Amino acid sequence: VENAAAVLTSPRHVTTERRPVPTVGPHEVLVRVEAVGVCGSDIHYYEHGRIGDFVVRAPLVLGHEAAGVIEAVGAEVDSSRIGERVSLEPGIPDGVCDQCRAGRYNLCPNVRFFATPPVDGAFARLVAIEDAFAHPVPDSLSLDEAALMEPLSVGIAACRKARVSPGSDVLVTGAGPIGILAAQTARAFGASVVAITDVNADRLSFAAQFVDRAIDVGEERASARGEEYDVLIECSGSPAAFEDGIAAVRPAAAVVSVGMFPDGDIAFPIGMVQTKEIVLHGVFRYAHTYTAAIALAAAGRVDVGTLITSRHGLDEVAAALRRPREDTKAIKPLVLPQHGALG
Ligand SMILES: [Zn+2]
Numbered sequence: 001v002e003n004a005a006a007v008l009t010s011p012r013h014v015t016t017e018r019r020p021v022p023t024v025g026p027h028e029v030l031v032r033v034e035a036v037g038v039c040g041s042d043i044h045y046y047e048h049g050r051i052g053d054f055v056v057r058a059p060l061v062l063g064h065e066a067a068g069v070i071e072a073v074g075a076e077v078d079s080s081r082i083g084e085r086v087s088l089e090p091g092i093p094d095g096v097c098d099q100c101r102a103g104r105y106n107l108c109p110n111v112r113f114f115a116t117p118p119v120d121g122a123f124a125r126l127v128a129i130e131d132a133f134a135h136p137v138p139d140s141l142s143l144d145e146a147a148l149m150e151p152l153s154v155g156i157a158a159c160r161k162a163r164v165s166p167g168s169d170v171l172v173t174g175a176g177p178i179g180i181l182a183a184q185t186a187r188a189f190g191a192s193v194v195a196i197t198d199v200n201a202d203r204l205s206f207a208a209q210f211v212d213r214a215i216d217v218g219e220e221r222a223s224a225r226g227e228e229y230d231v232l233i234e235c236s237g238s239p240a241a242f243e244d245g246i247a248a249v250r251p252a253a254a255v256v257s258v259g260m261f262p263d264g265d266i267a268f269p270i271g272m273v274q275t276k277e278i279v280l281h282g283v284f285r286y287a288h289t290y291t292a293a294i295a296l297a298a299a300g301r302v303d304v305g306t307l308i309t310s311r312h313g314l315d316e317v318a319a320a321l322r323r324p325r326e327d328t329k330a331i332k333p334l335v336l337p338q339h340g341a342l343g
Helices: 040-048 143-147 149-161 177-188 201-210 239-247 270-275 290-298 314-326
Strands: 003-010 013-019 028-037 065-073 085-088 126-130 134-136 169-173 193-198 213-216 229-234 249-257 279-282 308-313 332-336
Touching: 003 314, 013 314, 028 085, 028 143, 040 314, 065 126, 065 143, 065 149, 085 143, 085 149, 085 290, 134 290, 143 149, 143 290, 143 308, 149 177, 149 249, 149 290, 169 177, 169 239, 177 193, 177 201, 177 229, 193 201, 193 239, 201 213, 229 239, 239 249, 239 270, 308 314, 314 332
Parallel strands: 169 193, 169 229, 193 213, 229 249, 249 279, 308 332
Antiparallel strands: 003 013, 028 065, 028 126, 028 332, 065 085, 085 134
């Protein structure tokens, strides 16, 4: 078995390198990576070499939305797992800190998250991961789809925070992959009305198949339409979209902040939070979501496969990372690490 990875050496420079096969700890499994989604954070590291305080100081393997097949297991893992098809949950917490013991392992200060410096990600032929974070997927789910349990997990975490339930009217701001998956999750959780906003006509026309209302807020503010919502899930990272969404919710609505804002902080309409008794939640990644994500996707209640707009070999990672900027119809490029020539 040989290993290779696509390595970010400096902003906008990715090279394909042969690498040693990862060491597999006693509680880890070795996974042959078959599909990896390109995420906005990967694109940001590729373009800028950093996200806030996370700075790429040494060559880094990107990619954290991954699925594959277990090739080998550590000494303490049941060998019957070899050959299992799995979706990888890419943040490994320490398991013992206060946050982990409270069940909020996504907030573990010692989490090791794929493709976040200095931890390498999954644009590689082989990766090692904790046994419990390699989640089995049924045959009805392709490995391409299984890779997207990670962004779907964010949608599930957001809908859980907002307590989306039968009868909820839900507004999602931002029709990127996370927004579309949050909207689909809201539908699967029983929402009555699901609306999504964006300023990009291509994204809106794609998202329209999954929602009741696809609103171009470049033309008309969501809050100017006379429609109100019980839940706002903010996925755009746009201060104007967030403010419009806050203005469109009913009193006592739940608001969930998912998108990252380019400048970190924004001017925020706290007055409306006070007068409407809005409950504001943050979502940072997710915890305990993979079982639900796999079940929803396997049952066809959430469609992740339609989001995949291109496929690239390991030697085409840079092209995959550039695709969403070059083509507004691109939703989710996938990297297939077993494909592509190695120079
Ligand atoms: Zn912890």
